[in-house]
Amino acid sequence: MGHIRLEVVRKTYGPLEVLKGIDLSIEKGEFVVFVGPSGCGKSTLLRQISGLDRPSSGRIEIDGRDVTDVGAADRGLAMVFQSYALYPHMTVRDNLAFGLQNNRMPKAEIASRIAEAARMLEIGHLMTRRPGQLSGGQRQRVAIGRAVVRDPTAFLLDEPLSNLDAELRVSMRAELAALHARLKTTMIYVTHDQVEAMTLADRIVVLRDGAIEQVATPMELFNRPANRFVAGFIGAPRMNFLDVADAAALAPGQAMPGAAASVGVRPQNLRPGDGEAAMTVDLVEALGTETVLHGRLASGSRVIVAHAGQMAARRGDVLAVAAEAGKLHFFDAADRRVEA
Amino acid sequence: MGAVLAAPAGLLAHLFDAPMRLWQRIAGRGGMIAFFLAPNMAIFGLFVIVPLGLNVAYALSGGTALFLPQRSYVGAANFERLLTCGDHMDPATCRDDLFWIAVWNTVRFVGLQVVVLVGVAMVTALILNGKIRARGFWRAVFFFPVLLSPVVVGLIWKWIFQRQGLLNWVMVELGMDPVNWLTDRTWAFLFSVGISVWAHAGFYALILLAGLQAIPRDIYEAAEMDRTSPGRAFRRITLPLLWPNLLVVIVLALIRAVQVFDEVYVLTGGGPGTSTMYLTQYIYETGFASSLRNPGVAAAASLLMGGVLVVLTIAQLGLTRWRDRQ
Amino acid sequence: MSAVAFLTRRRGGRGWHWTDVVTFGWLAAGLVLIFGPALWLLLSSFKTPAQLAEFPPSILPYASRSAMVDTGDGPRLLPLYTVELPDGTTAVMAEKNRIGIMANMVRPEAPDEVVKVNINARQPLREVAFATGNYTTPLQAFDFGRYLWNSVFVTVIATLITLLTNSMAAFALSKYEFKGRGAVMMVIVATLMIPLSVNLVPLYSVVSAVGLLNTRWGVILPTVATPTGVFMLRQYMLTIPDELLEAARMDNASEWQIYWRIVLPLAAPALAVLAIFSVVWRWNDFLWPLIVLSRKELFTLQIGLNSYAGELNVHWQFILAMTVVSIIPVLIVFFFLQRFITAGIAGTGLK
Structure with a gap:
């Protein structure tokens, strides 16, 4: 259970079109991440699925049932909010129990579900506290627990980690992945953080301006971005975009498709100290595991080179640089991917 | 206490839940909105909106009957009766001399009371905001009379002002003759102002105190570094920054003063003679109490008073908005 | 600074x-x-009528002391005096009887020895004593017990209804988008301007038309739909994040439950302020009950006090005592909840 299908889902606020006809099919048990810059409509899309909002047109199906006009409560979904939205006046236990009581679940069943979730999320010792007495990470766990006890058809998570500090975010990310592996329930996860998207997702949905740019597995997204936007959005540091002449200088032997208007090459695929193209170094960022060089080619185009490991380079140095063979991405005049 | 409340509250929620869900299913969210609004709006409509409309009907009809169907349309006659005067400054030349006596009494009351009230409240607020010990205690002291009922205020002071009361004892101790305070026109008026200041100053002091406390301390510290004298700091920093609050307080005090009734009515009954009879008492007695009951005239008078209040309230709302923007 | x-x-x-x-x-x-x-x-309020009539008054309430003295025809309760005897000493003596300005006095310990004393040479022996009858008599023998009950009833019921109806309306006006919300808010703000004293005559006729004249409901209902309460609660509810309501909807809570179990508990501070104000307002109400109630058994304390104070033969000792009684709830509010009120006034400017 947990198959979700969207057909031409549109959402307009007056003249503003926030979702421009989304078609999407999410398989049962899949971990899907909606990613995109702020204002791209990813949270709006999640709200249409949750039932908290109704689309202006289109159709939403869950497990084959048309739920377009079904209220949030009756879709069998659970949501984890960005602000956690824990009920501040209830204890942790009551927060977990509230939704189950609303469904008239027998007390014993409620107790056993809460105990199970508490064990899974290690929040058993917090049961009598109120949200105000919890740390950020603990609140996050409770918020997830509140969704888990519902045993929902699918989990909807709206930027759930964005209020945590960096360290906690990494560990919670791992826990979420473990949770999904264990529950095998469909999860839809909204974030603007590509690292979360890449590490968690079975498939990533990249959105821009209310439309889907690409739906693919993380590696496919990384290796074969469908257009310049996706190519630039995924991967850090950002992909270098060069004109054909620069690309030819970096990869002399490479054949260029006729339709290519621009060429992308990831910083990791540029090797310093190799080849014929010269780069003047403007800035060196030594990160220990990696050295990032910001520089200019002879043509004046700016490039970023990421060298795995440490290297001795200083501002003002002129280095030779070459692109790895077969690692170029070609885009046509409309920014669509062109196969080599 | 939470636990004590939680049990019955939970029970209520449980009992109501099923029918509420049913209603929500039938009527949708619109139906729920209507359900939440209905009780308040029904009471509100019946006891606020409807009377507001009826007020005009009463003002335009004549006779002593209370029920509208038994009343006859007289046009603006009630207003004419109230407003016709040889000389508006001299109630004796007016068709309804009592109304104009009440009007001028009210004007004198408002003029004196608002000035004294705001002055006392201002000084109190400044002192409470100062470096004093036990600020909470003193704030409570000045706030105490605000909670007392007007009847209690009236009775407490009536007992003190009576011929053999505390005030006359003090007079005797000071070697002066006892005075029959409440049968003296001037004293009765002054005391009507006095007790209403006594009863309400704490309220306005509290609003002003909140305004004073919103002024950042570092402004005064900066002024102190600039060797600003205390008087100058008050004139150039406190007053300008407090001004929006002060204006709101003044208008609020005006609105309340125009409606003065309860405590003065208990203290003096409007006397001696008519020297402390104010507008609300005129309306009350014309509408309900006197043998010459005339609901039409009372309604017309309340509409006139209402007009003044609406102007003042619009000013107050405007000022509050303006203050909150500052 | x-x-x-x-x-x-x-x-x-x-x-x-x-x-x-x-x-x-x-x-x-x-x-x-x-x-x-x-x-x-x-x-x-603790002085006897005789003491209240004294001028100059004494500060503390006193009562004359007396003693049981057997003067030959059985023990009798006689008033005690401090007497200045001709030899310059003073003694405590009981008055047996009095003829003109001379009194026959005896020492309580030697009741057979009668001394004639000029009444100017003696002072009644008094001790601080509280005339608690001032309190018990009007509550039992007069209608004040009933007035007290009427006041409590009006205050409690009006406050409960105010809290319920105002919070429901405030909830609808703060947490739902609907057509006409702006208009409803306009009406509420507009009526903030119209005090009850402007609507007396037509309100009286409405209350009389719906048959509530001379009932406690006639006192209660016109006061409970305060625009102030709706306004204040709405302002507060606007600060409750909508995500909480959405979380509750995801939890399959009905709209009623969202109101009752989420929004009401979270609005408790504002409700407390409104409750306190409502109690003080209703307890202290004067003009409106004065108009609606003409049957004595329905009087509230305030109206009862006023009507007693206006009678020809004023029993000040009872009025003063009942005034004190009428202050008690206000004192309780004052001592325990003053902080809430001052915060409420500072925050909203309502009274």
Whole structure:
């Protein structure tokens, strides 16, 4: 259970079109991440699925049932909010129990579900506290627990980690992945953080301006971005975009498709100290595991080179640089991917 | 206490839940909105909106009957009766001399009371905001009379002002003759102002105190570094920054003063003679109490008073908005 | 440092600045003027009618002392006096009887020895005593017990209805988008301007038309739909995040449950302020009950007090005592909830 299908889902606020006809099919048990810059409509899309909002047109199906006009409560979904939205006046236990009581679940069943979730999320010792007495990470766990006890058809998570500090975010990310592996329930996860998207997702949905740019597995997204936007959005540091002449200088032997208007090459695929193209170094960022060089080619185009490991380079140095063979991405005049 | 409340509250929620869900299913969210609004709006409509409309009907009809169907349309006659005067400054030349006596009494009351009230409240607020010990205690002291009922205020002071009361004892101790305070026109008026200041100053002091406390301390510290004298700091920093609050307080005090009734009515009954009879008492007695009951005239008078209040309230709302923007 | 702190700081801690004098004087005068009258009321309420008629009055309530004395025809209760005897000594003696300005006095320990004393040479022996009958008599023998009950009933019921209806309306007006919401808010703000005193005549006719004249409901209902309460609660509810409501909807809560189990508990601070104000307002209401109620058995305390004070033969001892009784709930509110109120006033400017 947990198959979700969207057909031409549109959402307009007056003249503003926030979702421009989304078609999407999410398989049962899949971990899907909606990613995109702020204002791209990813949270709006999640709200249409949750039932908290109704689309202006289109159709939403869950497990084959048309739920377009079904209220949030009756879709069998659970949501984890960005602000956690824990009920501040209830204890942790009551927060977990509230939704189950609303469904008239027998007390014993409620107790056993809460105990199970508490064990899974290690929040058993917090049961009598109120949200105000919890740390950020603990609140996050409770918020997830509140969704888990519902045993929902699918989990909807709206930027759930964005209020945590960096360290906690990494560990919670791992826990979420473990949770999904264990529950095998469909999860839809909204974030603007590509690292979360890449590490968690079975498939990533990249959105821009209310439309889907690409739906693919993380590696496919990384290796074969469908257009310049996706190519630039995924991967850090950002992909270098060069004109054909620069690309030819970096990869002399490479054949260029006729339709290519621009060429992308990831910083990791540029090797310093190799080849014929010269780069003047403007800035060196030594990160220990990696050295990032910001520089200019002879043509004046700016490039970023990421060298795995440490290297001795200083501002003002002129280095030779070459692109790895077969690692170029070609885009046509409309920014669509062109196969080599 | 939470636990004590939680049990019955939970029970209520449980009992109501099923029918509420049913209603929500039938009527949708619109139906729920209507359900939440209905009780308040029904009471509100019946006891606020409807009377507001009826007020005009009463003002335009004549006779002593209370029920509208038994009343006859007289046009603006009630207003004419109230407003016709040889000389508006001299109630004796007016068709309804009592109304104009009440009007001028009210004007004198408002003029004196608002000035004294705001002055006392201002000084109190400044002192409470100062470096004093036990600020909470003193704030409570000045706030105490605000909670007392007007009847209690009236009775407490009536007992003190009576011929053999505390005030006359003090007079005797000071070697002066006892005075029959409440049968003296001037004293009765002054005391009507006095007790209403006594009863309400704490309220306005509290609003002003909140305004004073919103002024950042570092402004005064900066002024102190600039060797600003205390008087100058008050004139150039406190007053300008407090001004929006002060204006709101003044208008609020005006609105309340125009409606003065309860405590003065208990203290003096409007006397001696008519020297402390104010507008609300005129309306009350014309509408309900006197043998010459005339609901039409009372309604017309309340509409006139209402007009003044609406102007003042619009000013107050405007000022509050303006203050909150500052 | 605040304005007056600036004005009143002691110059380097040395000596008194004039502003210190003003501060001290103002606070002292305030204390005397505010609690003096209240204290005087309290002390007076325990005095006997005879003592209330005295001038100059005594500060504390006293009662004459008396003693059981057997003067030959069985023990009798006789009033005690401090007597100045011709030999210059003083003694405590009981008055047996009195003829003109001369009284026949005896010592309680030697009741057979009668001494003639000029009544100017003796002082009644008094001790501090509280005439508690001032309180019990009107509550039992007069209608004040009933008035008290009426006041409690009106206050409690009106406050409960106010809290329920105002919070429901405020919930709808703060948490739902619907057509006409702006109009409803406009009407509410507009009626903030119209005090009850402007609507007396037509309100009376409406209350009479729906048959509520001379009922406690006639006192309660016109006061409960306060625009102030709706306005204040709405402002507060607007600060409750909508995500909480959405979380509850995801949890399959009905709209009623969202109101009752999420929004109401979270609005508790605002509800508390409104409840306190409502209690004080309703307990103190005067003009409207005065108009609606003409049957004595329905009078509230305030109306009862006023009507007793207006009678020809004023029983001041009862009025003073009942005034004290009528202050008690206000005192309770004052002592325990003053902080809420002052915060409420400072925050909303409502009274």
